[in-house]
Amino acid sequence: MIIPKENTLRTLTIGFIAVLVFGFVATDWLRFLVQMSLATFLVVLGVMLQMRAGLVSFGQGLFYCLGAYIAGMAGYFWGITDAFLLLFAGAAACVILSVILGFLLVRYREIFYANFSLALSMILYGLLVKAEILGSTDGFNVPHSTFLGFAPEGETLKISIFILTIVVVYLVAVALHRYLSSTYGYMGDAIRQNEIRVEYLGASVRSLIHKVYVIAAAISGIGGVLAAISLGHVDPEMAYWTTSGEFVFVALLSGTANVMAPLVGTFLLELLRTYAFEYAPYTWQMILGGTMLMVILFLPGGIWSIGAKRRTRN
């Protein structure tokens, strides 16, 4: 493989190879942790993308859950277990839904955007909770995945899913990085700073936000599919507003300057969650809340901005 010259891409590629190697030597639970954080990472990327345009989505769980349920249902009801097909189906469903909902959402900004996206994800939650055929609040188990006819079991299956997750996340991250360094990507920033100026410059803010929303939905859907495949289980909690709140938390904690920023945040969160359940079951939310307050007060650019400041100083 040729290592790219550009800074972010180079780090991403090296990290990608390192994690891949790490996956073969790591213990089961650690590999699973990496896998789940990477799935979450994709959803956070979706939140981050919107945040760059100044929009906070308190309902990204909608697409996370939709992707996961599509993957689950395809296997459960129609016997489709091919992971690539599931990824495609999950992303496609999210794109279709977000294109439709986008027409409504582009009219909202600030807290109204947050509210409306929250309401939409709660609608899905409300539907799933009462859908007995889908296991109501318990959700249901997702059948084992296959890969283009290759149907591994046991340890091989785990490794296969791991490799799939890494590759998919890498590809999405690279694609998104390309997007962010394109004209469209920078337009998002411009919208956040002053959308009326953007309009005077001749761009349509609405269609830009619509695009951002659809891309974010697709990425989150892929994250959902990966989570469903890794976890082997889906439940309505994925669309609940607290799940979406966690994504916002990570995006805020990490900062929005770079595609790699949320990686740090997601991994920290997953690690914290794993240990907190054991050592601080009653105070871990407090730790989250406290951290978030500190970040808002002292580090408006997120953790990523610490490094960025040093880099500009040099």
Next chain:
Amino acid sequence: MTKLLAILIDGSIYASWVFLMGLGMTLIYGVMKILNIAHGSLYALGAYMSVSLIGFYYATGSYPPMLGYAMLPLAAVFIGLIAGLLIERGILRFMYGRDEVVMLLVTYSIFLILEDVAKLIWGVDPYFAYQPYGLLGTVEILDLIYPVYDFLLIAISLCCAVFVWWGLNKTRVGKLLIAVIHDREMSMAFGINVKLFFTVTFVIGAAFGALGGAITAPKVSVVPGIGVEVIVLAFAVVVIGGLGSIEGAMIGSVIVGIVRAAAVHILPEVELFVIYGVMALVLAFKPHGLFAGPEVRKI
């Protein structure tokens, strides 16, 4: 016929409950432009506090049982003062002037913190305070049996609505507050102590949230996480009515109450879905809610 009546009564009971929640939220938003996610935690704290006070009161056994009801508002005022003051003076004060979205995230962090505070103080076991619920007996309306306590809820809710309306429209302080709501900077220039108004409003709003929890506590088992669902319900109510509008919160809660009751009686499968469905529907046609004025775009 009976079904219709049941929908109406259940709807009003539910509406009066969500109205209390929405009232505090919309008041705080109207004055401070803060959409307070931590409102759900205040609800939970109010519920816990009232359960503790009621338990304590009836455990002594030597006082008249009817006076136990005084514990409910007492709990609300207590939580409103302590938690409200701590949140406003301790945290929010340093954040004023930030974007509304940032404030939303700030209150979200406060919500996370308070969730665990409740667990640290009261533990994770369920609490019950059934005494006030049964004390008033039941009433029969056309074959439908309702606890009188439920009607007490409606009365309390109406009283709060009248109190806020009277306070805002008929008193000097209320008129000053309306001035603050309309134009914060201009009111400051006229010598209104806006900071004090912020603190007082937050405390009153917090007390309404806590009252919502306090009067619900006797009906349910108080467990960790009871505030989580309430937040989105209160959101639905104030967003349907229009953020910052008290009439809006009233209409919103009646809509939500009746719609939910109708769903429960006619088509239970859609109970949860229908509330957010209505919210999305209203937002689709009136992006800022039924009773909110148009926003001015800033350049």
